[in-house]
Amino acid sequence: MPTYRAPVKDMQFVLNDVLNIAQYSNLPGYAEATPDLVSAILEEGGKFCENELQPLNLSGDHEGCTRHEDGSVTTPKGFKEAYQKYVEGGWVGLTGPEEFGGQGMPHVIGMCMEEMLVSSNMAFAMYPGLSQGAMASIIIEGTDEQKAKYLPNMVEGSWTGTMNLTEPHCGTDLGLLRTKAEPNDDGTFAISGTKIFISAGEHDMSDNIIHLVLAKLPDAPKGVKGISLFIVPKFLINEDGSLGERNGVTCGSIEEKMGIHGNSTCVLNYDGATGYMLGEPHKGLRAMFIMMNAARLGVGVQGLGLSEVSYQNAVEYANDRVQGRSLKGATAPDKPADPIIVHPDVRRNLLNSRSFNEAARAAASWAALLVDLSRKAEDEKEREWADDIVGLLTPVIKGVFTDRGYENATAAQQVFGGHGYISEWGMEQFVRDARIAQIYEGTNGIQALDLVGRKLGANGGRGIQAFFKYVSEIIAENKDNETLNDFTGPLEKAIGDLQTATFWFMQNAMTNPDNAGAGSVAYMHLFGHVLIGLMWTKIAKVSANALANGTEDPSFHENKLLVGRYYMKRRIIETNALLAEIQAGSDELMALDAANF
CATH class of the missing domain: 2.40.110.20 (Butyryl-CoA Dehydrogenase, subunit A; domain 2)
Incomplete structure (x- = not known):
């Protein structure tokens, strides 16, 4: 049976230390979001997900929903009762407007709760999740x-x-x-x-x-x-x-x-x-896009949530399952074999997931913060900047996070070997559930086309220029910090590849639009590596400072640096190959006649 432990400590670290949301106390909802209150919300939300939702995940998958002759539908056993508890706990209205009965908490807090819901029970999470998007459209477009x-009944959850x-x-x-x-x-x-x-x-x-x-x-x-x-x-x-x-x-x-x-x-x-x-x-499409854009960020978090829970179960299995001996010799001589976590390829699968999960959590939280800033910041320029950046990040988070979520769920399944293919272990469910996130709310190919065809040129390229400037400033601020050289160096190369790819599109996509289409998915993933690398650089700076100042939890921050270095040395280097794929253009891709496929 699969298990789940809500990553509350890591969420607190992202919110309080990496993003420092306390600095936004001038924004509506943020003054009330003190570290103590946020901690209490995350702790209680984590317990609800672990104790009420996760136990229903496997059984709900096996039972499914039932349609009756009158067209009514019954959800799996326990879902209705769990939803009632969810409503009674006030979770539906966590970020809802106070004037309609909500708690008015920042969107960034809601994003953390969304991740936990998905990790514990993605099918359940979709019931209240769709409501959030519908409410957003009514709030903005409704009379x-x-x-x-x-809204009062929707915010309440009834x-x-x-x-x-x-x-x-x-x-x-x-x-x-x-x-x-x-x-x-x-x-x-x-x-x-x-x-x-x-x-x-x-x-x-x-x-x-x-x-x-x-x-x-x-x-x-x-x-x-x-x-x-x-x-x-x-x-x-x-x-x-x-x-x-x-x-x-x-x-x-x-x-x-x-x-x-x-x-x-x-x-x-x-x-x-x-x-x-x-x-x-x-004008319905404009109104619906309010809902769709909120949903696309949420679907990106679905990729993260399933990557996290599948990783957790793979780690537990890798530490428990004994098979073969370490290449360096026995590490558990008292056992007939060593735990499989000693094998480099098992560790590769695990670290690919973990190095994504922790930075993706920071990136999703940053995007949620930008959503709040775009709506609530006092300064018009700040609202504009935040809106530009989140517009760029939305297709990247939806597309890259769900591609990687499926990839990581499959890698976690691989750690289990044959047991990963068997239903009772739950890993094959994570793989199947993760697959839809790449498809709905606009397939990932559509996300890539949206990024390249619309978002890059929006407002004369204002958003992408602002992103380049922001990343470059982060690199410049930390370039003299030797502790961060393993982060700023690879990030500088990656942002250089992203800039080169962007300029290549400017020079080659206008005369031949197929060049944009042919390179769009590679560009989206190149952008994703830069985003994850940016977050690791921010995380590394916080952890390095904590270690230098004598933190009470050195192992937490040491592990952050170790996992971050793994990503910066083994994963972000893929930007060079992605750039080459973009610059290959579309000639070979479009040359084969349709009848010859």
């Missing part, structure tokens, strides 16, 4: 009446939310969607069509489900400029706030999936369902 009508984009013939290219919204005389709209792959689309855990649905008005322009967004509740809501009759939306089936079996991924059929426009007509 005062809509906010008052939906109602959940979804996002409805995909249709059977229409995935990424939303301009092809066919779901219709016919105006009614009372100002509402009749929504008709079919949506597929709708996570948490129907279930028994909440009293109501608030669907956000993309559809087209009769007079809609063709393409993405003709899409509107609608609020379509599962149950209509009476004037007094009570639930009324069932709306015209039903679950036609539950998708048969590779993983995340505990989450009800539904085909939803809309048959003249009553909907309410959210935002402006034909």
Whole structure:
């Protein structure tokens, strides 16, 4: 049976020491987020995930969800009761607006909780996770009446939310969607069509489900400029706030999936369902992207969460399983063989994961902090800078973190050998669950195209220039610190490769756009290495200073430096090969005729 221990200590280190969130006490929510309160939140959140959610992960995967003849869905045994405890603990509204019953905690705290939820039970985490994105869209695009009508119950958790984009013939290219919204005389709209792959689309855990649905008005322009967004509740809501009759939306089936079996991924059929426009007509994609961008960062954290839990279980197994002898001779002469952790290749698998996890946690937390700064900073320039940087980081975190999450889950499975392929150990579930994160909320190839095709040139390249400047300043500040030479040197080479790749696109992608497409995934991963290297440099500086000043926990900081050096010597050097792949262009890639594949 797999286990999970919430990495609360490491989260505290990232928040308090690496990011020093106390310096942002002037921002709404941050003044209340004292180290003691943050510690209490993380400790209690970790206990909830370890004790309530993790034990349901394997059983929920085996049982899955059940659709009944009336279209209702029952979640796996224990899920409904665990969700009720989650609601009673106030976890749904942790970062929700106080005016609607939330606690108003910083987004960066919510990101840590999200990681723990995913590590302990990804399928469960998706039920409240989708609600966060739906709430974000209503908060920004909704009228005062809509906010008052939906947000209190959603923040509380008694109602959940979804996002409805995909249709059977229409995935990424939303301009092809066919779901219709016919105006009614009372100002509402009749929504008709079919949506597929709708996570948490129907279930028994909440009293109501608030669907956000993309559809087209009769007079809609063709393409993405003709899409509107609608609020379509599962149950209509009476004037007094009570639930009324069932709306015209039903679950036609539950998708048969590779993983995340505990989450009800539904085909939803809309048959003249009553909907309410959210935002402006034909501006639905803008409103939906509010939800999608929040979800993309969350999906990136899913990659991290599964990488973390699979790593933890692989470490435990590697220390317990005896097989063969160390290449240097027996390390456990009293046993018939040595623990497999003595073998370099096992350690390679483990350190590849750990050196990613710890820096990725810092990067995800930094991105969450930037989201708060982009919305709440007092200075307009600071808000603009934060928004530019988080815009760049979003496709990188979604794409790179989920690619690496799947890679690391597979590597952890490899540590188990044949046992990793057997269901009872739980490793194959981590691999299956991790796979979807590379696909939904925009496949990782789409993330790479978004990064290269949109984000690099946004606002005249203002964001990427700001990122280059920020990384260069970090390197310059620490270049004379000999303790950090193992970090600043490789980071300087990596950022140089990223700059060269960026300029290559500027020179070669305008005349031949296929050059951008051919190198986009390599560029995304090159950027990811720079981001992870940047975080390791920040972490190393904190740990080096702690050791120099006489820390009470020297082993913690010594291990940080050891693991960070591993990444900087063995992983970040991949930027050179990625640059070569980008500069190879698209000629060979596009030369083979489609009929000859």
